[in-house]
Amino acid sequence: MSGWYAVAPLIVAVAAAAATTLAHAAPRTQRALSLGGAFALLLAAVALMDAVWRGGMIVVQSSNWAAPFGITLAVDTFGAVMTLIAAITGAACLTFAIPEIEERHRRAWFHPLSHVLLLGVCGAFITGDLFNLYVWFEVMLIASFGLMTIGGTKAQTDGAVKYVSLNLVATLLFLLAVGLLYGMTGTLNYADLARTIPTVGNTGVLTAAAMLLMAAFGMKAAVFPLFFWLPAAYHTPLVSVSAVFAGLLTKVGVYALIRAFTLLFTHDVGWTHQILLWVSGLTMITGVLGAAAQSEMRRILSWHIISQIGYMVMGLALYTPLAIVGSVFYLVHHIVVKANLFLIAGVAARLAGSMELKKIGGLYRAAPLLGVLFFIPAFSLAGFPPLSGFWAKLILVRAALEDREWWIAAAALVTGLLTIYSMTKIWGEAFWKPHPRGDGAAAPLAAAPAAMLAPIVALAACTIAIGLFAQPFWIVAERAAAELLDPAAYAAAVLGRLP
Amino acid sequence: MEAPLALLIGLLTGVATWLMLSRNLIRLLLGFAVLGNAVNLLIFTAGRLTRDVPPIVPAGAQAIEGAFANPLPQALVLTAIVIGFGLLAFALVLAWQAYVRLGTIRTDEMREAEPPEEAKP
Numbered sequence: 001m002s003g004w005y006a007v008a009p010l011i012v013a014v015a016a017a018a019a020t021t022l023a024h025a026a027p028r029t030q031r032a033l034s035l036g037g038a039f040a041l042l043l044a045a046v047a048l049m050d051a052v053w054r055g056g057m058i059v060v061q062s063s064n065w066a067a068p069f070g071i072t073l074a075v076d077t078f079g080a081v082m083t084l085i086a087a088i089t090g091a092a093c094l095t096f097a098i099p100e101i102e103e104r105h106r107r108a109w110f111h112p113l114s115h116v117l118l119l120g121v122c123g124a125f126i127t128g129d130l131f132n133l134y135v136w137f138e139v140m141l142i143a144s145f146g147l148m149t150i151g152g153t154k155a156q157t158d159g160a161v162k163y164v165s166l167n168l169v170a171t172l173l174f175l176l177a178v179g180l181l182y183g184m185t186g187t188l189n190y191a192d193l194a195r196t197i198p199t200v201g202n203t204g205v206l207t208a209a210a211m212l213l214m215a216a217f218g219m220k221a222a223v224f225p226l227f228f229w230l231p232a233a234y235h236t237p238l239v240s241v242s243a244v245f246a247g248l249l250t251k252v253g254v255y256a257l258i259r260a261f262t263l264l265f266t267h268d269v270g271w272t273h274q275i276l277l278w279v280s281g282l283t284m285i286t287g288v289l290g291a292a293a294q295s296e297m298r299r300i301l302s303w304h305i306i307s308q309i310g311y312m313v314m315g316l317a318l319y320t321p322l323a324i325v326g327s328v329f330y331l332v333h334h335i336v337v338k339a340n341l342f343l344i345a346g347v348a349a350r351l352a353g354s355m356e357l358k359k360i361g362g363l364y365r366a367a368p369l370l371g372v373l374f375f376i377p378a379f380s381l382a383g384f385p386p387l388s389g390f391w392a393k394l395i396l397v398r399a400a401l402e403d404r405e406w407w408i409a410a411a412a413l414v415t416g417l418l419t420i421y422s423m424t425k426i427w428g429e430a431f432w433k434p435h436p437r438g439d440g441a442a443a444p445l446a447a448a449p450a451a452m453l454a455p456i457v458a459l460a461a462c463t464i465a466i467g468l469f470a471q472p473f474w475i476v477a478e479r480a481a482a483e484l485l486d487p488a489a490y491a492a493a494v495l496g497r498l499p
Numbered sequence: 500m501e502a503p504l505a506l507l508i509g510l511l512t513g514v515a516t517w518l519m520l521s522r523n524l525i526r527l528l529l530g531f532a533v534l535g536n537a538v539n540l541l542i543f544t545a546g547r548l549t550r551d552v553p554p555i556v557p558a559g560a561q562a563i564e565g566a567f568a569n570p571l572p573q574a575l576v577l578t579a580i581v582i583g584f585g586l587l588a589f590a591l592v593l594a595w596q597a598y599v600r601l602g603t604i605r606t607d608e609m610r611e612a613e614p615p616e617e618a619k620p
Contacts, residue, residue, distance in 0.1 A: 157601060
């Protein structure tokens with residue numbers, strides 16, 4: 001019976017995508033269905049989180065095919081948390097989209113594509129099978145291609161070319177690793193892989209497959225040498241689209257990395273996780289330095305996505321219980337904050353006229369409340385107490401110090417400092433300095449539609465809640481981490497009592 | 500039978516890598532198509548090639564006796580082919596759009612999203 005909780009988010013997302021497709025000729029109905037679908041997904045995700053929290057991991061064998069033979073859906077605490085946070089982001093960004101998208105964007109299938117994207121994201125968090133993960137990745141990818149090009153400006157086409165080509169390569173690397181793993185183990189079920197991989201004699205080939213997966217997921221997550229598609233593309237689409245992308249897409253890559261390198265490939269931690277540690281440090285530093293060189297709001301924020309990915313990978317790379325808690329906590333905090341910053345940048349550009357920092361200003365005088373709303377996620381991103389980012393960074397740095405990895409702790413702290421530089425740059429340029437076209441050039445906050453401000457306020461409230469009441473979130477993250485570090489329990493829950 | 504296929508997969512991967520190193524978008528996409536086929540062949544080969552009976556349980560029996568051909572890689576490859584076809588179709592349309600809107604298919608000349616002459620602070 002509890003299996004329905006795991007399937008419900010997928011059913012809701014499919015239904016929303018289908019309903020918005022059918023209602024394509026009726027704009028008002030389509031909009032209502034789209035919003036309704038987003039909030040129904042949120043409800044389904046809350047129900048799933050609740051069910052997993054009370055009853056433990058939920059496992060569904062589709063069509064009742066026993067575990068290694070059919071497609072398994074398996075949701076542990078980590079998967080449920082990610083599904084919930086994806087649904088929150090989806091609902092916030094779709095609400096924001098209502099006043100943002102124009103008729104021509106709607107006609108380019110914005111609503112159905114958004115729901116297919118959410119379907120792919122939730123599917124990736126819910127599945128318990130590597131090949132099934134590949135399929136969900138593709139569902140997500142093809143929808144994101146469509147969303148990326150809505151609007152059809154030159155910059156978008158250019159960004160999409162880079163985004164599409166690098167993601168296609170990542171996809172094939174993923175598939176290559178899947179083929180090799182199947183050849184070695186004869187299975188692609190996570191739980192069965194976790195049981196079979198330690199028995200594979202040829203650890204060299206196994207590590208090769210692990211590295212291919214690391215490259216593929218790393219490309220999706222935009223880690224150090226593989227991130228170039230992200231700053232080329234993320235500042236070009238519609239604001240609501242780029243907010244969903246910024247919040248969710250790279251994090252699906254991080255999720256897959258965490259899943260693969262806690263559940264599957266723990267046979268040679270000294271090699272794989274050491275590489276991840278270097279990658280995470282370099283990701284943080286290059287990301288934050290890249291951001292310092294930019295002068296357009298969304299491009300600054302895009303580079304910061306990269307530097308923040310470094311923190312999440314750092315927790316995985318340290319591979320201690322505390323560090324994994326930090327990674328999970330960071331993921332949750334980061335998705336909320338980053339999506340919100342993109343939405344705020346969208347409102348700021350709407351009020352002041354541009355995303356280019358040189359062309360805008362005077363927002364604090366015109367819309368002081370927006371300044372406050374910006375302040376919350378921006379300084380949470382930089383790690384100011386008592387906002388959510390402070391706790392996330394505190395856990396990770398402490399885990400690094402306990403593990404005596406001094407340089408990565410130093411890198412994390414320096415990155416935090418440089419993040420403040422970028423955030424104060426946006427603050428000083430967009431909010432503090434006068435508008436280059438004189439005093440009345442920036443519109444007051446009342447000029448922004450309420451449907452744009454509501455999700456910003458809601459996400460900012462989440463950030464404050466995570467910061468002030470960190471304890472419950474810490475408990476959830478701790479349980480998620482404990483489950484991640486116990487692959488045997490995962491395998492037992494999926495496979496039952498097999499010998 | 501696995502060895503010649505493995506060599507073929509290696510050859511296709513090499514060709515694809517060479518094509519994908521090109522700055523010409525069409526060559527890049529051709530490389531993607533070739534690499535896709537190499538990967539599909541790899542999955543097919545990884546399931547072990549056996550010339551045995553089809554995996555169908557005879558009437559009245561509980562299981563197949565003896566060896567049988569592995570059906571799973573074929574199902575995986577079929578899925579991968581369909582997905583790869585869809586992605587390639589999208590990528591080709593995008594390349595056409597890029598040619599129409601940006602007037603070039605050379606990736607190093609596409610600088611709309613990241614203009615080169617921007618002033619650094």
